[in-house]
Structures are given as C-alpha cells and as structure tokens.
Amino acid sequence: SQQxxxxxxxxxxxxxxxxxxxxxxxxxxxxxxxYRQNSGRGLVHLILIRSNEREKHSGRLRVTLDTSKKSSSxxxxxxxxxDTASYFCATxxxxxxxxxxxxxxxxxxxNP
Amino acid sequence: NAGVTQTPKxxxxxxxxxxxxxCAQDMNHEYMYWYRQDPGMGLRLIHYSVGxxxxxxxxxxxxxxxxxxxxxxxxxxxESAAPSQTSVYFCASSYSDRRVGAFFGQGTRLTVV
Numbered sequence: 093s094q095q096x097x098x099x100x101x102x103x104x105x106x107x108x109x110x111x112x113x114x115x116x117x118x119x120x121x122x123x124x125x126x127y128r129q130n131s132g133r134g135l136v137h138l139i140l141i142r143s144n145e146r147e148k149h150s151g152r153l154r155v156t157l158d159t160s161k162k163s164s165s166x167x168x169x170x171x172x173x174x175d176t177a178s179y180f181c182a183t184x185x186x187x188x189x190x191x192x193x194x195x196x197x198x199x200x201x202x203n204p
Numbered sequence: 205n206a207g208v209t210q211t212p213k214x215x216x217x218x219x220x221x222x223x224x225x226x227c228a229q230d231m232n233h234e235y236m237y238w239y240r241q242d243p244g245m246g247l248r249l250i251h252y253s254v255g256x257x258x259x260x261x262x263x264x265x266x267x268x269x270x271x272x273x274x275x276x277x278x279x280x281x282x283e284s285a286a287p288s289q290t291s292v293y294f295c296a297s298s299y300s301d302r303r304v305g306a307f308f309g310q311g312t313r314l315t316v317v
Contacts, residue, residue, distance in 0.1 A: 132311075133310060140304070192298070
C-alpha cells in the first residue's frame with residue numbers, strides 16, 4: 093500500500109492566492125520529499141525535509157513536517173499560472189529502507 | 205548532462221508479447237527505481253535497486269522482472285504483456301543519502317492491446 097496520501101486530491105485557486113497541500117504517511121520516516129509533475133512529464137524534485145526538521149523554505153515554497161502527527165504540508169505562496177501541476181509527497185521508511193514511496197498526488201490548477 | 209534517459213518513449217504491444225524498457229543515468233547514482241503511473245493511483249513502485257547487481261521488489265512487482273548489470277543502467281522486463289500493464293512507466297535514480305532527491309526520466313507510455 094502507498095505510504096503517503098495527499099489532501100486535497102484537487103485544488104483550484106486564482107493567481108496570487110496561496111495554495112496548501114497536505115500529506116499524511118503511515119510509518120516513521122527518515123525524510124519526506126515533495127515533487128512536481130507537469131502534465132505528461134516526469135517528476136521534478138522540489139524540496140526535501142529531514143525527520144529532525146520542522147520547517148523548510150525554498151523560494152515561494154514552505155514545507156512543514158509534524159512527525160508526531162505523521163503529516164507534512166506544502167505551501168506555495170503568491171501562486172502563478174505556471175504552478176499548475178500535480179504535486180506528490182514521497183517518503184522513505186525509517187530503519188534503512190531504500191524504498192521511495194509516493195502518494196497519489198494533489199492536482200493544482202491556478203487560474204489566471 | 206543527460207540525467208535519466210528512458211527508451212523507448214512509446215510502445216504498443218500485443219497481449220503475450222515481451223519487451224524491455226531501458227533506463228540509463230549518468231549521475232553515478234547508487235539507487236534506481238521503476239514506477240508505474242495510472243490515473244488516480246499516483247506512482248506505484250515496481251522494483252528498485254540499491255546498487256550494481258542488486259534488485260528488490262516494490263509494491264507491485266508481479267509480471268515484471270528487472271536487472272542491474274551496470275551501475276548506470278536499470279532494465280525493466282515484461283515477459284508476457286497483459287492489458288493490465290498498460291500504463292506510463294517512470295524510472296528514477298538518486299544518491300543513497302538522498303541529498304537532492306530523485307531524478308526522473310520522461311516516462312514510457314506503454315499500451316497493451
């Protein structure tokens with residue numbers, strides 16, 4: 093079964109608004125990653141947060157991690173039409189697992 | 205720097221036929237992965253490898269085999285294709301410490317008729 097589950101499945105916002113996506117996972121992890129996928133393309137890595145970190149920023153992206161709740165959130169501020177894509181979280185389980193397991197993704201549409 | 209290259213990009217197979225998908229990476233990554241992506245299912249891990257000569261099963265390994273004879277290549281084989289294997293297949297690679305996340309190929313769209 094898939095480790096991560098993103099919420100919501102789909103999100104539609106206006107340009108300039110913030111977009112927040114959530115990810116919940118089942119087992120303890122070493123790190124959690126967020127990826128972006130444009131339609132018909134491969135995934136692109138956005139940001140990685142380690143299990144001992146609580147928040148991380150990269151440009152307009154802000155990721156938080158709450159290991160006690162086994163959840164993470166991705167915030168995209170001041171969204172642009174070009175941010176329209178699907179966003180996935182991925183985790184590797186703690187204890188030396190080399191697997192990288194993805195959730196089902198959130199489809200974000202930013203309307204101009 | 206090509207990154208991760210998948211061949212072929214598209215393929216149509218008849219039920220029962222076999223084929224091999226090739227993934228090549230030029231970043232000296234230790235880990236390599238094969239995923240399939242189906243509508244509404246996200247990415248599901250088929251097989252993965254932590255180094256040359258090693259492979260391991262993922263979430264959905266049935267009907268697939270893999271080999272990693274060289275560090276830079278990871279092959280995914282379908283011995284007897286079934287319509288249920290119609291999907292988009294993605295290969296990815298990463299460093300073992302995942303310092304910069306995984307790099308993905310552009311995908312192979314496979315249709316089994």
